[in-house]
Amino acid sequence: MNPEKSASVSGAAAPRIRVVDADVHHNIRDKSDLYPYLTNVERARLEEYGMPRNSSLYQANGGWKGARADTFDAGEDVDPRSNFAMFQTKLLDACGIDLAILQVESTPSIVALADVDYSAALLRAINDWSLEHWVARDSRYRLALTIPMHDPAMAVKEIERLGGHPAVIAAYVVCGSPRLYGKREFDPVYAACVDHGLSLSLHFSNEGFGMNPPMTSAGFPSYYAETYLVRPQFYQAHLSSFLFEGTFEKFPKLKVIFCESGFGWVPSFRWRADMAWKELRSQTPWVKRLPSEYIEENVRFTTQPFEESEPPGAVDEIVGWMNGAKTLLYSSDFPHWDFDPPETIPARFGPQVRRQILAENALASYPKLAGLAGV
Amino acid sequence: MPTAHPVCRVSELTPGARKLIEIGGRSIGVFRLSDGRYFALRNRCPHRGAPLCEGRTMGLVTADKPYQLLRQREGEILRCPWHGWEFDVTTGRSVFMPEEVRVKSYPVDVQLSPETTVEKFNVTEAEGMVVLWTD
Numbered sequence: 001m002n003p004e005k006s007a008s009v010s011g012a013a014a015p016r017i018r019v020v021d022a023d024v025h026h027n028i029r030d031k032s033d034l035y036p037y038l039t040n041v042e043r044a045r046l047e048e049y050g051m052p053r054n055s056s057l058y059q060a061n062g063g064w065k066g067a068r069a070d071t072f073d074a075g076e077d078v079d080p081r082s083n084f085a086m087f088q089t090k091l092l093d094a095c096g097i098d099l100a101i102l103q104v105e106s107t108p109s110i111v112a113l114a115d116v117d118y119s120a121a122l123l124r125a126i127n128d129w130s131l132e133h134w135v136a137r138d139s140r141y142r143l144a145l146t147i148p149m150h151d152p153a154m155a156v157k158e159i160e161r162l163g164g165h166p167a168v169i170a171a172y173v174v175c176g177s178p179r180l181y182g183k184r185e186f187d188p189v190y191a192a193c194v195d196h197g198l199s200l201s202l203h204f205s206n207e208g209f210g211m212n213p214p215m216t217s218a219g220f221p222s223y224y225a226e227t228y229l230v231r232p233q234f235y236q237a238h239l240s241s242f243l244f245e246g247t248f249e250k251f252p253k254l255k256v257i258f259c260e261s262g263f264g265w266v267p268s269f270r271w272r273a274d275m276a277w278k279e280l281r282s283q284t285p286w287v288k289r290l291p292s293e294y295i296e297e298n299v300r301f302t303t304q305p306f307e308e309s310e311p312p313g314a315v316d317e318i319v320g321w322m323n324g325a326k327t328l329l330y331s332s333d334f335p336h337w338d339f340d341p342p343e344t345i346p347a348r349f350g351p352q353v354r355r356q357i358l359a360e361n362a363l364a365s366y367p368k369l370a371g372l373a374g375v
Numbered sequence: 376m377p378t379a380h381p382v383c384r385v386s387e388l389t390p391g392a393r394k395l396i397e398i399g400g401r402s403i404g405v406f407r408l409s410d411g412r413y414f415a416l417r418n419r420c421p422h423r424g425a426p427l428c429e430g431r432t433m434g435l436v437t438a439d440k441p442y443q444l445l446r447q448r449e450g451e452i453l454r455c456p457w458h459g460w461e462f463d464v465t466t467g468r469s470v471f472m473p474e475e476v477r478v479k480s481y482p483v484d485v486q487l488s489p490e491t492t493v494e495k496f497n498v499t500e501a502e503g504m505v506v507l508w509t510d
Contacts, residue, residue, distance in 0.1 A: 184442070246441030278471050279459040282452075285445075286438035
């Protein structure tokens with residue numbers, strides 16, 4: 001059926017969604033942006049001590065201060081992540097992004113705080129601020145709600161508080177954690193996600209920070225390039241946990257989005273997971289299906305940073321082995337320095353697969369976007 | 376045409392025991408379960424060719440929900456000695472993918488030898504012969 005025609009028949013005014021960007025990082029410009037959303041006690045603490053920071057471990061990133069060097073439109077001292085107008089011109093308009101999923105930059109350092117009450121207060125404030133100052137000002141934005149995952153009960157409360165907002169389509173969680181996310185103590189969070197139609201958006205960060213275990217079980221890397229390379233292990237650890245704790249048996253509708261984890265490792269992980277399951281099935285008999293089937297049903301992978309294989313076409317095989325035509329979601333990671341524009345999804349994939357990766361898979365992976373599919 | 380192959384006297388295969396035999400160059404494991412039923416499987420795991428019938432038997436572990444562990448049908452599941460793939464002794468089907476992954480299963484029964492059937496009143500099962508059938 002012709003999509004444009006079906007839209008006119010149904011009378012829907014919504015334009016066809018061509019590009020969904022599943023991983024975009026905005027931020028407050030100054031700590032005072034959060035003052036209106038805090039109690040006087042919390043505000044006084046923030047005024048006195050400032051925003052928590054977790055960057056001291058590496059004191060380095062890429063690009064310029066971690067961002068694309070061409071995004072400092074408001075001057076050297078203004079964080080491009082906080083430049084609302086620049087996002088519109090250099091991301092949404094320039095790249096033809098119809099929907100962008102915001103995952104606020106400051107979340108990880110807040111989540112790493114030991115004081116869960118203060119942490120949760122700052123996260124509530126940043127959610128309220130995001131909805132008021134970004135989502136409400138451009139209909140192309142959706143929000144991945146930051147939740148204090150280190151305290152599951154408080155995470156549930158935040159989902160109950162704002163999960164019903166129509167623009168809140170996911171709960172945003174970082175990989176660094178004292179406990180793997182398949183552990184049953186997190187089940188109430190996933191139940192709340194499913195109840196509110198939210199997917200779980202998992203992004204690296206906080207490994208080795210705060211009270212979390214080291215970035216690798218063999219110790220801390222020295223350089224930022226190393227941190228870039230070891231990321232798949234965080235995702236593999238959480239994915240193993242989800243699979244064998246039975247998270248997807250308990251929550252068959254839950255979609256987990258792995259953001260910025262690369263995807264070249266996914267086929268080999270699937271093979272090894274299936275192998276382990278066949279050999280050790282009797283120890284976790286509640287895992288009823290091949291792990292690869294759960295992965296294909298419940299887990300999605302964002303594309304940025306897209307694998308640069310050698311030869312270039314080798315990545316096509318990987319995409320095939322992981323059924324990337326269904327499981328990959330385009331992401332730009334704007335305004336970070338390792339940004340990928342939509343053209344990164346190769347034309348050789350063909351128009352149908354490109355459409356799926358650029359938009360349709362996302363519309364099928366966040367329950368609240370389902371209504372936009374096919375218009 | 377089904378062919379009968381004598382395996383051993385019933386008395387030589389006690390409940391819970393197994394016996395490895397060779398028929399036409401193929402190694403086959405003959406199992407007598409604790410309830411007395413007989414089964415036979417080809418002694419070759421379809422995974423990596425291991426001597427499957429030298430593996431341990433166990434129960435079938437299942438769960439209706441996460442973290443539950445139920446164990447039933449004790450002795451009816453054969454685990455490959457190498458990588459632990461589980462097979463149902465009674466069918467030859469794997470536990471994890473019963474349609475796709477199986478090992479050849481042969482029918483086994485007990486036959487009373489001609490000389491004992493003549494004097495029926497003297498016959499006991501223990502004097503019968505365990506017989507395996509091939510196609």
